[in-house]
Amino acid sequence: MLFWIVLTIMLGSAIFLAILPLLRSARNDSATAETFDNDIAVFKDQLAEIERDLKRGVLNERDAESARSEISRRLIEANAKAENTSETAASGQKATLFRKFSAAFAFVVVPVIAALMYVTLGSPELNDQPLQARVQNQQQNSDQSQILGLVERVETHLAANPDDDQGWEVVAPVYQRMGRYDDAVRAFENIIRLRGDTEPRLSDLGEAIVLSQEGVVTQRAEKLFQRGIALDATAIRPRFFLAMGLTQESKFQQAAQAWEALLEEATPQSAWAPGALDQLNMARSQLGLPPAEPSNSAASIMSLSQQEQQEMISTMVAGLAAKLEEEPGNLADWLRLIRSYVVLERPDDAVEALRKAETQFASDQRAMTELNDMAGSLGLTAQN
The missing domain is CATH 1.20.58 (Methane Monooxygenase Hydroxylase; Chain G, domain 1)
Structure with a gap:
């Protein structure tokens, strides 16, 4: 309610200041016409007084004639002004009518139109957005613009260099985060074309296809997940989507x-x-x-509680690390250990585990590829 009261006062003040010159103009016209009538009456009285003074002998004929000439000159000027005023009376009436109409329009029509537009287009009940939120939105918009600019540059580069596998690897996950799933599918297809099949790559492509189909596990996606399981039977993601496909098929x-x-x-x-x-x-x-x-x-x-969960997780991870010290040949366990360290926010341990895994599988190109892919996705770099 207070908002509407303040808005009404502000609107009324603005309208009054806008029509004030119109009101002043009308008063000035009326005052000017009245002044001309008074001047003419005064001049006529002065001429009559000269005639009386001449008869009484107060003035001689020469002085009387001189006074008559001066008053006549002023009377002619006053009459001319009066005639001009008379000639413009009609236009003055029209101007007065226009001023009245303008004032009425400003006082009545403008507020009504403004109120209707605000109620229709405005949001009077919308809360003000705090400054911090506006700054954050501006920052997000700026970040989004930068991302779009980078994507455009990568796309331009890939248009001229379609066999640049690193370029496709950079842009594919960005497409997916942006919701450009068809573009993500195309990018992941190019990665597989240039770098070959691995479980993570096949799962990336299959997931992008599922997202592009609004969550439906298609036959093509199902085949990709099955190929992924053939490469790594312990992988979670392809098994998750295949289970989801079984649910969708009512199996x-x-x-x-x-x-x-x-x-x-x-x-x-x-x-x-x-x-x-x-x-x-x-x-x-x-x-x-x-x-x-x-x-x-x-x-x-x-x-379990959060603390109990953390303790159990730490125990499980320690057990997995001890197992790999004795049996270091299981790549899936190394991947699981590295990922667990990252989740537990132990990046040094994750890098150390990655270094050991790379040493263990140095002669296995497929294993090295999977380690490098996961290290890239987790932001890790082994220090050999």
């Missing part, structure tokens, strides 16, 4: 088994675990079964 028995198998390998830092548990319970519901009990390791861990 709930197979889907439930796939989700249960995945959840047995989940840890609290597995971002996919809650979604997998929901999918499992949905499949069980379709089969007429009750929700899954927290009997598997992932569900048990998720039921």
Whole structure:
């Protein structure tokens, strides 16, 4: 309510200041006409007084004639002004009518139009955005503009150099984050064309295809995930999407088994675990079964407090590291260990594990490629 009161006062003040010259102009015209009439009456009285003074002998004929000439001159000027005023009376009336109409328009029509436009187009109930939020929005817009500029430069480069695998690797995840899924599909296809098949690359392409189809696991995506599992049977992502595909095909028995198998390998830092548990319970519901009990390791861990989860995770990671000291030939375990260190915010340990893994698999080109791909995605660099 206070907003509308303040708005009304401001609008009224603005309108009054706008029409004030019109009101002054009308008063000036009226005052000018009245002054001309008074001057003419005074001059006529002066002429009559000269005639009386001449008869009484106060003035001689010469002085009287001189006075008559001066007054007559002034009377002629006054009459001329009066005639001009008379001639412009009609136009003055029109001007007065226009001023009245303008004043009425300003006082009535303008506020009504302004109020209607504000109610229709404005947002009177919208809260003010704090300065910090506006600054953050401006910063985000600036960052977005910079990203778009970089993407355009990379696209220009790739148009002239379509076989630059590094360029495609740079732009592919950016396309996906921007929601340009068809472009992401094309970029991941080029990466596989230039660098060959690995489970992460096949899963990247399959995921981009699923996103481009609004979450539907298509036959093409399914084949890509199956090829990924053939390269790494322990990989989570292709198994997750294949289980999702089974749910979409209403193969709930197979889907439930796939989700249960995945959840047995989940840890609290597995971002996919809650979604997998929901999918499992949905499949069980379709089969007429009750929700899954927290009997598997992932569900048990998720039921713990945050501190207990962290302690259990640290114990599990330490056990995995000890296992790799004795049996260093399992690439999947090395990848899992490196990723766990990153999640636990232990970057030095992650880099050290990456260095050991690269030493172990120095002669295995496929393994080195997977290590390099994961190191790049996690922002790690081994110091050999």
